[in-house]
Amino acid sequence: MNANVSLDYKPTNYLVLSLNPGYSKSFSELQYVTKLTVDDKDKYIFASIDRKTINTSFRINLNLSPNLTFQYWGQPFVATGKYFDYKFIQEPMADNYHDRFRTFSTNQIIADGDQYNVDENGDGKTDFSFDRKDFNVREFLSNLVIRWEYNPGSSVYLVWSQTRSSNNDTGTLDMFNDLGDLFNSGNNKPHNVFLIKFSYRFGLK
Secondary structure, X not given: OEEEOOEEEEEEOOEEEEEXXXXXXXEEEEEEEEEXXXXXXXXXXXXXXXXXXXXXXXXXXXXXXXXXXXXXXXXXXXXXXEEEEEEEEOOOOOOOHHHOEEEXXXXXXXXXXXXXXXXXXXXXXXXXXXXXXXXXXXXXXXXXXXXXXXXXXXXXXXXXXXXXXXXXXXXXXOHHHXXXXXXXXXXXXXXXXXXXXXXXXXXXX
């Protein structure tokens, strides 16, 4: 499922505002998790996964004069993935789709902090373990460009670019808390880049 909206607003001839929010949700029954070697044999672990993504792009174009313009673009982005129904591949070429894998029962697989322990034969001992892969990734990208044409054909550009990113392993989407954590400078330091570019036009006679 994908949903996108595009909104543009022009209150004056010199100001244009744009907003493009989007949301997507997808499900996969067979998502690769990891490959293990158990008793000298390769064991491929898969799982079902629910993915959710939310993002919003916004843009501001401000033309104070033909020679002085401001352009700003920003995009917060949150993507999550929640794994469940872990399984291993047993007959990858089987005619019946559900014969290609076997799902671990709740008695076989136990969550232990950041990993899962699997008791495949039910003897009460862990046969193998693998890491939990749930994810919550948050990013913010932005650019501000100021252009001043101080002489015909000659310009100076001031550019400010900022990036923020953070992640955790909850696998759940909580938009307001996710954005709050993303813009919490105490826990998430932004990466800023400042650039200045000059251009000058020489006239040849």
